[in-house]
Amino acid sequence: MAVTAAMVKELRQSTGAGMMDCKNALQENDGNIDAAIDWLRKKGLSKAAKKSSRVAAEGLVAVSVAGTDSAIIEMNSETDFVGRNEQFQDLVRDVASIALKSDGTVADILAANSSVSGKSVEATITDAVATIGENMTLRRAAKLSVSQGVVASYVHNSVAPNLGKIGVLVGMESSGDAEKLAALGKQIAMHIAASSPLALGPDDLDPSVVERERNVLIEQAKASGKPDGVVEKMVEGRIRKFYEEVTLLKQTFVIDPDVTVEGALERLAKEIGVDVKLSSFVLFKVGEGVEKEESDFAAEVAAAVKG
Missing domain, CATH: 1.10.8.10 (Ubiquitin-associated (UBA) domain)
Known part of the structure; x- marks a missing residue:
């Protein structure tokens, strides 16, 4: 190639x-x-x-929370200007509220009726493309619920309430004080936005990700010239460090670096007298993993001027 x-x-x-x-x-x-x-x-x-x-591609992430249920979506557009367009924001907000009542799949959301137009979400997006003049698409969606407790949310780089460039949902399962659960949940959501964990805990990591990291660490350790027994111990120590870097529960809590996220949960559980479990989380960043063709804006302008 x-x-x-x-x-x-x-x-x-x-x-x-x-x-x-x-x-x-x-x-x-x-x-x-x-x-x-x-x-x-x-x-x-x-x-x-x-x-x-x-x-990164452009667009907005939106969150919608109702009691113990929540949804998050990502709507992409071609330019950042559209993200500041009120019509686009209204559409994204409406799609997020529809996602809350859906099964969480893009297909189900697109087939549902929009309160903005009375048409399907898919047809409403098509109309918006014609009106605003940019291609846009509902890229992904997810739902998160808890049986008891709270769902906390956080939106970073917000352009309007619950709309921004990064969105996070956190499920806090507990029968304890809802206000205190929500407060810690919001802090953990902010931590997630800053640290981008790959999984909740070590057991939740994709085995292929762990294997890939282990292979790299083995090659690095072997390069040191140490005996195989020492290499094995070096690798296991570095794998534990890897878990601390990429899994939420093992990460040092950004809000309070004296504890891990897991430690912050245990501290709250002791304070309110009942178990507190972080059941799951969702993190969406606008354009994450999307390739977007880069252009030389100055060259485009010069070409346009030349006619």
Whole structure:
């Protein structure tokens, strides 16, 4: 596979490695970005992010909470200007409220009737595309509920209530004081927005993610020249550190660095006298994982002026 300048640029942004190192890594791995990241890490040429960064698409994330039920959606648009358009915001807000009554799938939401137009959500989006003049799409949706307790939410970079660039839902299962549950839940939601955990706990991580990390750590440890027994202990220690970095319950709590998120939950449980369980969470970031074609705006303007 031919290695392009755009691929080298993406790898450099993801790893901070040198241009030639990135080019060599891509050539050695047939243009596969993830494999190239691992190759650079094994060579000690990258500090490697746990997830490769992507160029973000535009649009908004919206959350909707009603009692112990909640929903979150992402609506994409071509430019950030549309995110500040009141018509687009009204549409996104309406779709989020519809998602709350749906089964949580995009297909079910698109088929439901919109209170904005009386038509299906899908037809309403199509009409909005024609009116606003930009392509837009309902990219994803999720629901989160608890049997008892509260669902906390947080929206970062908000442009309006419950609308922004990052949205988080947190399920707090407990029979305890709802006000105190909501307060800690909101703080944990803010923590999630800042730290982007991959999973709730170590057992919830994708086994392939753990295996990939373990393989990289084994190669790094072997490069130290230590005996196999020592290498094994080094790897296990680093895997535990990996869990602390990427799983929510094991992460150091951003709001109170003296405890982990798990420790903050245990502290609240002791305070209110009943068990507190963080059952699940959802994190949506606008455009996460979406490739968007980059353009040279200055060149476009110059070309337009020339006619």
